[in-house]
Structure formats: C-alpha cells, structure tokens
Amino acid sequence: METWRLPLSSSIRGKLISAGYTSLSSISSVSSTDLARDVKITESEAFEILKMANQVTGSSSCNGRSSSLVNGARNAWDMLHEEEALPRITTSCSDLDKILGGGISCRDVTEIGGVPGIGKTQIGIQLSVNVQIPREFGGLGGKAIYIDTEGSFMVERALQIAEACVEDMEEYTGYMHKHFKASQVQMKPRDILENIFYFRVCSYTEQIALVNHLDKFISENKDVKVVIVDSITFHFRQDFDDLAHRTRVLSEMALKFMKLAKKFSLAVVLLNQVTTKYTEGSFQLALALGDSWSHSCTNRVILYWNGDERYAYIDKSPSLPSASASYTVTGRGLRNSSSSSKRVKMM
Amino acid sequence: MKPRSLLSQSPTTSLKLTTGCETLDACLHGGFPCDSLTEIVAESGCGKTQLCLQLSLCAQLPISNGGLDGSALYLHSEFPFPFRRLHQLSRSFHLSNPSIYADHNDNPCDHVFIQNVHNVDHLFDVMSKIESFVKNSKTRLPLKLIVLDSVAALFRSEFENTPSDLRKRASCFFKISGKLKQLANKFGLAVVITNQVTDFVESSDGLSGLRIGNLRCLYSSGRRVVPALGLAWANCVNSRVFISRSDDSICQERREDDERSGSSYVSRRARRRFDIVFSPYLPASSCEFVITGEGICGVR
Numbered sequence: 262m263e264t265w266r267l268p269l270s271s272s273i274r275g276k277l278i279s280a281g282y283t284s285l286s287s288i289s290s291v292s293s294t295d296l297a298r299d300v301k302i303t304e305s306e307a308f309e310i311l312k313m314a315n316q317v318t319g320s321s322s323c324n325g326r327s328s329s330l331v332n333g334a335r336n337a338w339d340m341l342h343e344e345e346a347l348p349r350i351t352t353s354c355s356d357l358d359k360i361l362g363g364g365i366s367c368r369d370v371t372e373i374g375g376v377p378g379i380g381k382t383q384i385g386i387q388l389s390v391n392v393q394i395p396r397e398f399g400g401l402g403g404k405a406i407y408i409d410t411e412g413s414f415m416v417e418r419a420l421q422i423a424e425a426c427v428e429d430m431e432e433y434t435g436y437m438h439k440h441f442k443a444s445q446v447q448m449k450p451r452d453i454l455e456n457i458f459y460f461r462v463c464s465y466t467e468q469i470a471l472v473n474h475l476d477k478f479i480s481e482n483k484d485v486k487v488v489i490v491d492s493i494t495f496h497f498r499q500d501f502d503d504l505a506h507r508t509r510v511l512s513e514m515a516l517k518f519m520k521l522a523k524k525f526s527l528a529v530v531l532l533n534q535v536t537t538k539y540t541e542g543s544f545q546l547a548l549a550l551g552d553s554w555s556h557s558c559t560n561r562v563i564l565y566w567n568g569d570e571r572y573a574y575i576d577k578s579p580s581l582p583s584a585s586a587s588y589t590v591t592g593r594g595l596r597n598s599s600s601s602s603k604r605v606k607m608m
Numbered sequence: 609m610k611p612r613s614l615l616s617q618s619p620t621t622s623l624k625l626t627t628g629c630e631t632l633d634a635c636l637h638g639g640f641p642c643d644s645l646t647e648i649v650a651e652s653g654c655g656k657t658q659l660c661l662q663l664s665l666c667a668q669l670p671i672s673n674g675g676l677d678g679s680a681l682y683l684h685s686e687f688p689f690p691f692r693r694l695h696q697l698s699r700s701f702h703l704s705n706p707s708i709y710a711d712h713n714d715n716p717c718d719h720v721f722i723q724n725v726h727n728v729d730h731l732f733d734v735m736s737k738i739e740s741f742v743k744n745s746k747t748r749l750p751l752k753l754i755v756l757d758s759v760a761a762l763f764r765s766e767f768e769n770t771p772s773d774l775r776k777r778a779s780c781f782f783k784i785s786g787k788l789k790q791l792a793n794k795f796g797l798a799v800v801i802t803n804q805v806t807d808f809v810e811s812s813d814g815l816s817g818l819r820i821g822n823l824r825c826l827y828s829s830g831r832r833v834v835p836a837l838g839l840a841w842a843n844c845v846n847s848r849v850f851i852s853r854s855d856d857s858i859c860q861e862r863r864e865d866d867e868r869s870g871s872s873y874v875s876r877r878a879r880r881r882f883d884i885v886f887s888p889y890l891p892a893s894s895c896e897f898v899i900t901g902e903g904i905c906g907v908r
Contacts, residue, residue: 417622
C-alpha cells in the first residue's frame with residue numbers, strides 16, 4: 262500500500278515521499294523519532310502518521326511493526342515447529358530410519374535409486390504398508406497410492422509384508438500390555454491391501470495423465486499419506502528423441518509432485534534406475550533421467566552393494582548429513598542387517 | 609482413472625506357469641509369473657531353449673495343473689529352430705496329458721506358434737501385430753505365453769560401440785520391454801526372454817563387474833561371465849534367472865542298449881544349476897536339474 266493514499270496534508274505527504282517512504286511497509290519498520298528526523302517534521306506529526314498507517318494496515322502491534330510483510334509468508338520459527346511435528350514413515354529398518362532422521366519425511370519428495378535387484382520395489386511396498394500403522398503404534402494411520410510403471414508389484418509379496426507388519430504389531434501389544442488386558446490389533450493383512458490404491462500405467466502419457474489426476478483423487482481420499490512411483494524412469498527412457506522435451510515434461514511432473522506433497526502434507530517417494538554416464542573420459546554410474554532431474558527432488562537416497570550387503574547412502578538432503586547404513590531384504594520385508602557391530606557410518 | 613483393487617484376485621497370488629519340473633517350480637514358488645517379464649540368462653548349451661520349449665507346452669495345461677490353458681507364441685532369432693526336439697517333447701507331453709487333446713483331436717504342436725525374427729525392426733513389426741493376433745485369432749486356446757529366444761542375437765550385429773549407438777540401443781531395449789509389458793498386462797500373458805552371456809573382461813572403470821542381484825559373480829563352465837546387453841537391459845526385466853553348467857558335475861552314467869545296432873553305450877548328462885538372480889517376490893535360491901529325453905528333470 263502506498264503512502265500517498267494516507268489521509269495527510271499534501272505538504273507532509275510530499276515530504277514523506279521525497280524522503281523515500283513510498284510504501285506503508287517502510288513506515289511500519291521505523292520509529293517515530295527516526296521518521297521525524299528523516300522527513301523533517303515534528304515528532305508528534307510522525308507519531309500521527311504511524312498511528313494512521315497502523316490503523317490502515319489493521320495490524321495490532323503497538324510499536325508499529327507488522328508481522329507479515331508479504332501475504333502468505335511465515336517466519337522460520339513457526340516453520341520449525343511445524344516440521345518437528347510432522348510424522349515420519351518408518352522403513353522397518355532402524356538403521357535406515359536413523360540416517361533418514363526418523364524415516365521418510367512427509368511434505369518432501371524423496372528419490373531412491375539403485376541397480377536392479379537392490380530392493381527399490383521392496384522399499385516401496387514396505388512404505389506403503391508402514392504408512393498404515395495406526396497412531397497408537399507410532400505410525401501415521403494413513404493410506405498409500407502405489408503407481409506401478411514396470412509391473413514389479415506382486416500382490417503376494419505385499420501380503421507377506423502386511424502379515425509380518427500385523428504380527429509385529431501384535432507382538433508389540435503383547436509385550437507392552439503384559440500386565441494388562443492386551444487390546445487387540447484391529448488391522449488385518451487384507452485391510453492393509455485394501456488401503457493401497459494401486460495404479461498400473463503402461464505409457465508415459467498415461468503416467469502424466471495420472472499425475473495430473475492425483476490432485477483430485479487425493480482431495481477425495483484425504484487420508485492418503487504417501488505416493489510411491491515405481492519407477493519414475495521406465496517410460497521416459499524410450500521414444501524421446503528430443504531430450505529438451507523430455508526435460509520439460511519431467512520438470513513439470515516434478516513440480517506437480519512437490520505441490521502435492523506440500524498441499525496435502527504427504528510423502529512422495531520416487532524410485533529411479535541407474536545408468537552409466539560418460540563424464541571426464543570414463544563411464545560412471547549415475548541415476549537415470551539426467552542432470553536437470555537431479556534438482557527436482559528434495560532428498561536423494563542411493564542404494565548400492567558393498568560386498569555382500571545392501572547399503573543406502575544419503576546423497577542429497579537439505580537437512581540430513583551424508584551417511585550410509587546397511588539393510589537387508591527378508592521374507593518379512595526390510596530389516597536391519599545381521600552385521601550389528603558397525604552401524605551408521607558418517608561420511 | 610480408478611485404482612485396481614489388490615484383493616480382486618483370489619487367492620491373492622498372481623497366476624504362474626509351471627515349468628513342468630517340481631524342483632524348478634519350488635524355486636520359483638509355482639513357476640513363471642504372468643503379467644511380468646522374466647529373463648533366462650545362460651551360456652549356449654545350458655538349456656535355455658529346452659526350458660522355453662517345455663514352457664510352450666506346459667502353457668497348454670489347465671490352470672488347475674499349473675498351466676495357463678493357453679497357447680504360446682515362440683519368437684526365435686537364432687537359427688535353426690529345433691523342430692525335431694519340439695516334436696519329441698510334444699509326443700511325450702501328449703502321452704502324459706491326453707485329456708486336453710482328446711475331444712478336439714489335435715496335438716500340442718498345434719498350439720505353439722513359431723515366428724522367426726531377423727533383427728530389431730522386424731521384432732517391432734511382429735509385436736505390433738500381436739495384439740490383433742490375440743484379439744482376432746480363432747484358435748481354440750487363447751495366447752497366454754510369449755517366448756523371445758533370444759534377445760541378444762537381435763542386437764549382435766547392428767550397433768557399434770559408440771556412445772550414440774549405445775544410447776539408441778538402450779532406447780530399443782526400453783521400447784521392446786515397454787511393449788511386451790503392455791501386452792502382458794492387457795492380456796495377462798507370461799513373457800519369457802532368453803539372453804546370452806559374454807566373458808567377463810575387467811575394464812578400467814570397474815563397471816563390467818557391477819554386481820546386479822543375489823550373485824556376486826556368475827560362473828558357467830568354469831569361467832566368469834556377465835549377462836549380455838549390459839545394465840540398460842537389466843533395468844528392463846522384472847526377474848532374472850541364471851542357468852549355468854559346470855563340466856565336472858556329471859552324473860548318472862547309464863548303460864543303455866541301442867535297439868537297432870545292438871551295441872551299448874554310456875550316456876552322460878551334465879548337471880545344470882538354476883539360480884534366482886533378482887526377483888520382486890522370490891528369495892535367493894538355487895537348484896539343480898538335468899535334461900532328459902522327456903524334458904527337464906530336477907535333481908535333489
């Protein structure tokens with residue numbers, strides 16, 4: 262709002278503007294003494310101007326400072342409290358949870374990539390089951406959307422992991438309520454499967470159409486707390502002769518995912534493949550979809566083999582330190598690896 | 609767009625195609641899954657084609673027996689196609705399963721459709737016709753299995769080793785895989801693809817020895833091998849199994865009498881090893897089998 266709109270006499274208004282105070286926000290951050298000195302008016306006149314400015318902005322602060330200069334802005338303190346209160350989705354492997362800061366964070370887009378057979382689909386299925394853990398057990402009690410582009414999702418495997426999850430919850434209840442009447446775990450494995458919304462897409466146009474539709478779908482199913490795409494890459498590695506077009510399409514898709522994550526406070530997990538990149542005269546392993554895609558995700562986890570063990574490494578994160586942790590894939594899902602001596606390796 | 613209900617199949621397992629051998633089926637938790645691409649990697653002479661021929665016949669079994677109640681499409685890129693072996697297997701299959709063919713007076717070979725493929729463009733051409741073939745065919749059994757034997761032979765001669773050609777080649781892999789997966793999803797087919805191996809050569813960037821799956825190194829006939837077509841192709845398949853043989857695991861020396869000449873001879877069979885390299889639902893496991901006149905037979 263501009264100062265010339267204030268109901269002041271024209272001489273004072275002229276002095277205000279020539280001194281540089283053209284907007285209300287500039288007046289609000291200054292005290293009456295400083296204003297009087299800058300504009301060459303009396304202090305009481307300056308005080309009147311400030312009072313008027315406060316009335317106009319409707320701000321309730323008594324020293325003339327307003328708490329939000331731009332509509333919709335929040336201060337970092339509020340944001341910190343909000344982030345700490347956000348729940349995280351456990352991966353069922355405590356070492357992996359530790360390096361992730363407690364689990365996969367909601368409101369973020371996390372990319373997980375690795376060679377075939379390292380366990381990307383297993384992590385995807387485990388997360389779609391774990392998001393449903395009820396709040397009484399420390400989970401989110403939400404539902405999952407699983408977008409399958411490769412056909413790797415096997416129902417019997419999801420059922421196996423769901424059964425193991427229910428068994429773990431029952432064991433936990435039994436342990437905690439040893440002396441009391443144990444409350445029954447209400448969830449059954451079939452319920453867990455029902456709460457996974459499974460979409461199969463067979464081409465990149467279907468994939469884009471589905472991502473566009475997700476906003477509406479999630480508005481109708483507000484308890485969805487995680488969206489998993491397995492894998493984000495598959496349909497984009499064919500048919501794109503013009504790589505610039507591919508980059509445009511991918512960045513649009515990434516933007517949509519980020520908006521979904523922020524709007525509905527859910528976690529987006531994108532599974533990616535690896536490819537060899539020709540850099541500095543040799544071939545190196547890198548996540549697929551190119552350099553511009555690597556900016557599209559908030560967090561990035563790379564899965565790799567180290568000897569006979571599977572490891573996860575935090576490659577990019579705004580808040581987590583670089584670290585790696587080992588995990589195994591068992592019949593019951595993701596678990597800590599048995600080599601329990603060396604744990605989290607900080608880089 | 610509506611999500612697919614995961615509980616719509618009951619029991620909640622996907623349909624599997626039996627291999628005809630109990631030991632292999634145990635490793636695979638029932639057999640090769642439908643709506644999925646499974647790759648068989650092996651050195652030549654290990655039994656890939658034998659297994660594929662056997663699968664083409666087993667697809668005709670009723671679902672209650674582990675089959676798919678359907679016919680098979682066998683795309684082969686390596687010559688010659690083993691017609692005589694198919695007839696031999698078909699004869700013993702017919703004898704063990706007469707009920708499938710009794711009412712219609714046909715034989716198992718009538719339900720295996722063979723198409724040769726010369727190169728990648730020919731394969732794309734053939735794949736574009738599969739959908740209309742499935743929809744319009746008047747055959748008794750619907751198509752339920754596609755075998756591609758082998759994918760590596762298609763790429764042997766056309767692509768150079770330059771980065772741009774390798775990119776084009778990788779793009780072809782994803783196109784083939786995408787199209788096959790789309791067909792598999794639409795018609796509920798099982799797709800089995802065979803691949804060859806190449807010798808392992810240590811390269812300076814260490815990428816040729818990149819570990820993919822449960823086995824740190826793949827050995828066959830006493831030497832270290834890697835699956836052909838590299839990392840890009842490995843990303844295109846859902847599951848990979850590895851068949852290997854070692855020269856020293858020979859079993860069963862049997863004295864057999866040849867009826868015509870009256871002389872007797874010793875037959876030796878090399879044992880083959882079957883390993884799960886990676887799979888979205890199978891734990892790492894392996895088993896052994898031999899190839900007999902009747903087909904593949906597991907060894908305890």
